[in-house]
Amino acid sequence: VVAVRADMDALPVTEETDLSFKSTVKTTYLNKEVGVMHACGHDIHTSVQLGVASVLASMKRSLPGTVKFIFQPAEEGPPPGEEGGADLMLKEGVFANLKPSAIFGLHTHPGLAVGELGLTIGPAMAAVDHFIITIKGKQSHGAYPHKSVDPIIMATEAVDAFQTIRSRSLSPLEPSVVTVGIIRGGERFNIIPEQVHLEGTVRTYNPEVQDMVEHRMNKILEGITLAYGGSFELDYDRGTPATINNPELAKQMIPTMERVVGKNNLKFLDPVMGGEDFAFFANEVPGMYYRLGVLKPGTTSGWVHTPTFRADDSCLEVGIRAMSNLV
Template sequence: MIQPERIRELAAAQAADVVALRHHLHAHPELSFEEHETVAFVKQQLESLGLKPQPIAGTGLVALIEGRNPGRRAVALRADMDALPIQEQNEVPYRSQNPGVMHACGHDVHTSSLLGAARILVQLRNEFEGTVKLMFQPGEERLPGGASVMIREGVLENPAPQSVLGQHVFPQLPAGKIGIRAGRYMASTDELYLTVRGKGGHGAMPEQNLDPVLVAAHLIVAAQQIVSRRANPKMPSVLSFGKVIANGATNVIPNEVYIEGTFRTMNEQWRQEAHQHLRQLCEGLAASMGAECELEIRNGYPCLENDEATTARTKAAAETYLGADNVVELDQWMAAEDFAYFSQAAPSCFYRLGTRAADGRFASSVHTPTFDIDHAALETGPGLMAWLALQELAAE
């Protein structure tokens, strides 16, 4: 039986190499579904290990590490590879070389960690039973989400994994720790686009117009009652409007008002019910005021729910590898992640990897131009992923 000390030694021995992998990826970020150089680099790394990666979802890859008796059991490990349209402000040797594009969400950390885990597992392939499926995913930051495309193209088949594990950077925790939560963890996310139409005209003669600005104001306020009065108080729900365009003037009432927002929750049935309530409210309230309202709802990622049994095993294994004090219980988070598609399709666990330095450095949030990590996380991340995979393969 492989002991955690063995994995820690292998992780420590390759830590500098994993940091170099991350630096290369960080310096060459690519946007969602445009990860051509990234996937070529990852493919080269996997082939150097003797693996045979196969393309999937356009700019994604899947590869198998087969141990003894490969058909006994399978576990899938996922890393996303895309970057964000952000101009990096960090003055570091490995800063982004692509203007306006940055690995500000840590996907370079995820990819290098999975490559590091692959290096460890390849060295141990004669000592474990089963198959580890490596999933390098494109397009997490952009609908419809690379996870959904990979699933549609069969990534969870041949072999079908008994569980899927994923990790994500978490600057709120110091390097060496992870955060985990069983059950509902992250929200669904839907995009709302409303157009309120009335009749514009001179602001001094409102009786001759049908003011869509007034209707829009009523809609924005009234829509909140869907969360405050229609949702179960025990079910997290968020309705936010972040963009309102009424392109008139101080004395000009426009013909229409354009609104954008987001709706998020953690229950798929309530999600669909809320959509109906929103449609009825928008159409009915606008009509009652003599206007029209057109609502487009673009379905985003579903709720991310960590399987109870898989998460319990992951937590126990992480405590063995890191120590119980370094495994933290997470609160629910209303952000969204397309790993949710995996969690809807197979028993899954999505956990958070601490990346902040002990002295407080590297505390910038994800999706900011100053995000960076304590590189000690690049010893924890690969080793833990390899250890968790082995424990899943050994589970009954």
């Protein structure tokens, strides 16, 4: 049994391409009116997989095994407070009967031309953690700072100090990212607020490094809030694990990929700090996740998750041929 997985979800992004079939759908996401766009190319993944299913179905009699097609929702993450994605499919028993001996997945890549494939052997994409911090102080008039415990000062020092986790607590050769993406506090220019909200992401490849980052964040927050007389809450949530392409499987598949696109069109890519919930499947059975070039030569495309991302349809044939041959 071999499994192939395609993710199907779109993103709250308003499409800004000149395609005649561009998305004009609007919806409400987290109480905001947003556009809906396949800005990560998951429509391509789904189309490729349907193509593979029809190719393989047409030669069913000559296939020596079974192919399991997994169409997965919510790769980008379920709405806050809900479960979803690969994790939930596994909990619901997607591998329970007919456990595959290998699983394949592909993803669009706007940095590769149509006709090119990309592969990373071994560690390919990082583990994705999400942290939420509340730093609490004491509110005061902005002109009477001595009556406050200022959470903005504590928050800025914490953001600064977090940068030393990467630069001073971890080996320079250890891949890691600590990013504060949200810092929010205060209602008015002349009020020192009671609290500040920080939120961000940590990307790593090694569970021990994850422990270390969480530990250092706690220590830094403890130290700073103790020094200024405030307090804090840290909610550190471990999300998708790192995506590791099974080295034996990946090496075994190289000749097939080279046969489909030609030796020069198979690109070996460095690991990245982006994440992918295919990792949950690849932690259960040997997995291989590779990249499909989607840039039509002579045109441009924004990166994935941007309004100008554009995956040219001509990549579908390459994707179908590659995946059918791999399976």
